[in-house]
Amino acid sequence: MEKIKVIIADDNSFVREGMKIILSTYEEFDVVGLFVDGEEAVAYCEHHSPDVALLDIRMPNMNGVEATKILSEKTNVKPLILTTFDDDEYVLDAIRNGARGYLLKNNDPERIRDAIKSVYMGHTVMQDVVLDKIKSNLQPAKEEVRIDKNLFTEREIMVMSLIAKGLSNKEIAAKLFMSEGTIANYVSTILSKGNLGHRTKIAIYYLTGKVD
Template identity: 75%
Template sequence: MKIKVIIADDNSFIREGMKIILSTYEEFDVIETVNDGLEAVEYCKTHEVDVALLDVRMPNMNGVEATKILSEQTKTKPLILTTFDDDEYILDAVKNGAKGYLLKNNDPERIRDAIKSVYNGNTVMQDVVLDKIKSNLIESKPESKIDTSLFTERELDIMGLIAKGLSNKEISKQLYISEGTIANYITSILGKTGLQHRTQIAIYYLTGRVY
């Protein structure tokens, strides 16, 4: 069964170019391209769509606003395609339930892998995007702090390493514990915080706020 994808971008060159690229992969069925977030939402409400690729800056409704509605009212998984100029929107995208955040200048294979990963229930956060989030949070100097009493020392260690952008494999090497054990700790952290994925853990660790 092919992954049903729509592409929302107000730049017709990017929109149609992305459609051509994704259509070369047998695992995808690009069923629609639309000009803005409002059209994406309306389409996903009336059609079965697995993953929506959303530009951030679009007329009528931007990608962040569309992400919130898609997350709350449809089964479609939103994946944001962003530029460095859009980093001010990324925190809101996280809060609104975006399942992926990629820069537009990625190789087609990277975008293909991201779509497949999001479809399979994972969250994709490109390192440079996470770095942008961290730099913005540091500059904003949020007042609230993480409540360390909620977590074990090992959980705090893992949260700190997630916030640095390390994968489970990299954390495993640094802490000398198995990836399975790390996954169990992450499940515990998610349960205690009510968060949904590791990107939100990173932001929570850095700000003390639950997005």
């Protein structure tokens, strides 16, 4: 099996080197680069073809949000944010700019491995504990934000709600007793109807009622 090529960008050498050691214990990964900031990571990705970029949010020269935007626009690399709770004000921007997901740095190795594999397979990874924190920050005090329910069918709205919870197409299919192909068709329809650029924007739109 071809290995998943991963790069790690984090200005903390302990996190950077530690993550490399963890990922190197799994045979499905090949850590091809370690970088201290987003600028270095982007420069590497523009000339090479790693599969997944693990990006810290707060880094000198270029942070994870800026790096995510460039990687999403100019490369096929899938950005995955590694965050801490005090970074949540940046995470929404990262997702809007194309991040395929985010998770906390203190996750156990198995969770990190599964997240990288899921992102590599085209799924979105949104960790519940972080997602709940972001949702609480997004809710306005007086006005309830809602999506345009006239634009979507009841089933499409249900699919959107499950995407917002971080479920993969396979998990949604099992929950709704449908085939994975049918769910994929629903996702394509939702993307088209909502004029949403990618899957993560479905979650943001569902949570905020806003496309941008």
